[in-house]
Amino acid sequence: MSTATKQLDYHTIRAIMERFQEADPEPKGELDHTNVYTLVVAVALSAQSTDVGVNKATRALFQIVDTPQKMVDLGLEALTDHIKTIGLFRQKAKNVMKLSQILVDDYDGIVPNSRAALQSLPGVGRKTANVVLNMWWQQPAQAVDTHIYRVGNRTGIAVGKTVESVERAVEDNIPADFQLHAHHWLILHGRYHCKARKPQCRTCIIRDLCEYKDKTE
The missing domain is CATH 1.10.340.30 (Hypothetical protein; domain 2)
Incomplete structure (x- = not known):
């Protein structure tokens, strides 16, 4: 997997989170549960x-x-x-x-x-x-799975060589007012758009802000 060349700056990450928020203000996990x-x-x-x-x-x-x-x-x-x-x-x-x-x-x-x-x-x-x-x-805890690890590194939102370092990068670099939903925005983006083998760059809402060098047409 190609990784980003650099960690994105504060203003770019804020702009990305604003787009995620506008597209899905209240993202939800997809595991069914009753309590x-x-x-x-x-x-x-x-x-x-x-x-x-x-x-x-x-x-x-x-x-x-x-x-x-x-x-x-x-x-x-x-x-x-x-x-x-x-x-x-x-x-x-x-x-x-x-x-x-x-x-x-x-x-x-x-x-x-x-x-x-x-x-x-x-x-x-x-x-x-x-x-x-x-x-x-509703704690701003960041659960880093394969999707978040991939999206964080590809885009430059949270660059790290290990799950733990990506978790810290998410906590350190994503503005506090987006921390609560950051986990779900990144997972869902990785699951449905920034896929492992065939990222959907052409229709990606953050394409112009992303550091990924191998964007698909």
Whole structure:
């Protein structure tokens, strides 16, 4: 993947964020959930899987399970059967059961709202914790996935050689008044426009502001 030659300046990044905001003022995540607990489960299941695939697998599950205790009562075998269509389903099922039991035993069934507490749960890494903090508690946490890593480097919005450095670049370079929605704007831009193999540069709303050298016609 080609990377940007330089980190964009403040004024250019602000102009990009203004265009994203005008096009989609209230961007939403695409994982279906009914409350913060099912959001945690959905995000944990989404690792190395598509949101569409996770939504299909959890549609029936979340109709009967929406609390940690209900998940524990459901049991590992039944959960595994529900999510068997997604990648790494056996290990993910074990993690979901373990995190649900911990929530019941240590948190009275309530999902904690600190990054450290969330990351202490099995199957919940920094990215998952940041998604939950951002989507549910409206914290300006930046969950860097492959889309954000690609878009950040290609465009020059957030240049970095690692996921952690791109996360810091997003936090450091995107103006504070756009931080809350930056995560979703960048993910959605990468998913539908700035695609890995065939970026849709011709119809891109930030084409003239982007540093990507290999723009498609």
